[in-house]
Amino acid sequence: MESKSDKLIIFDLDETLIHANGAELGYPAHFMFDAYYVYERPGVRSFLSDIARHFTIGIWSSASDDYVAEIVDHIMPATIEPLVVWGRSKCTMKRDYEYDTxxxxxxxxxxxxxxxxLEQILxxxxxxxxxxxxYGNAVYIKEFTGDGNDKELQFLFNYLLTFKTTANVRTVEKRGWRNFSS
Structure with missing residues (x-):
């Protein structure tokens, strides 16, 4: 078996791996959390299993800690132990002075x-x-809003594999990553 990289990949939750909505989207949700219908991005469980064979992974969301823990319990394959499952308590609150938010x-x-x-983290x-x-660590993914035909994780998997042996992930230009061809 191929060896695991020394890189860590942190995944956001909402609109990256799942979409939670107060109303059904026209097809049944994968599961419910509180009053939310939760839709998994197509292929998320196999994606997480496959990517975890190559990298250490973690989940970090700005949602409440209990929400994050519950959602991760639902979507994370039992064979994977994420390095971190962090919620809002690990985030830093910042002010956008332009919009006063x-x-x-x-x-x-x-x-x-x-x-x-930092050179090892995406x-x-x-x-x-x-x-x-x-900025140099971020790969921005298309927002997931529940589209059952979304294929973003398929493209992302191949792109992320290119970082396995990269000495410093921050030096790689990530804009336009979807144009990457393997």
Whole structure:
């Protein structure tokens, strides 16, 4: 078997791996959480199983900690033990002065205590503002809104594999990653 990379990939939850909605979308939800209908991005479980064979993985969302833990319990294959399952309590609240709003930012330097340098960490998220200070680490994925025909994880898998032996993930240009051809 091929060896596992020394890289860590952090995945966002909402609109990246799942979509939670207060109303059904016209087809049955995969499961319910509280008053939310939760839809898994097509192929998410096999994607997580496959990517975990190559990388250490974690989940980090700006949603409440209990929500994150419950959703991860539903979607994470039993054979995978994520390095972290973090929610809002691990985020840093930031203010957008232009719009006078607040948002939660995921500061990847918090993962140093887990033994990973920033040069070894990728974050996959649909919200650029949540990884603003980690620009060189971020792979921005198309927002998932429940489309049962979504194929984003298929494209993402092949792209992420290109980082297995990269010395410093921050030096790789990630804009336009969908144009990558294997």
């Amino acid at each position: 607040y948002y939660y930012e995921k500061r990847l330097d918090k993962l140093k205590k887990k033994g990973f340098r 974050i996959v998220d649909d919200s650029p503002e949540k990884a603003r200070t980690n």
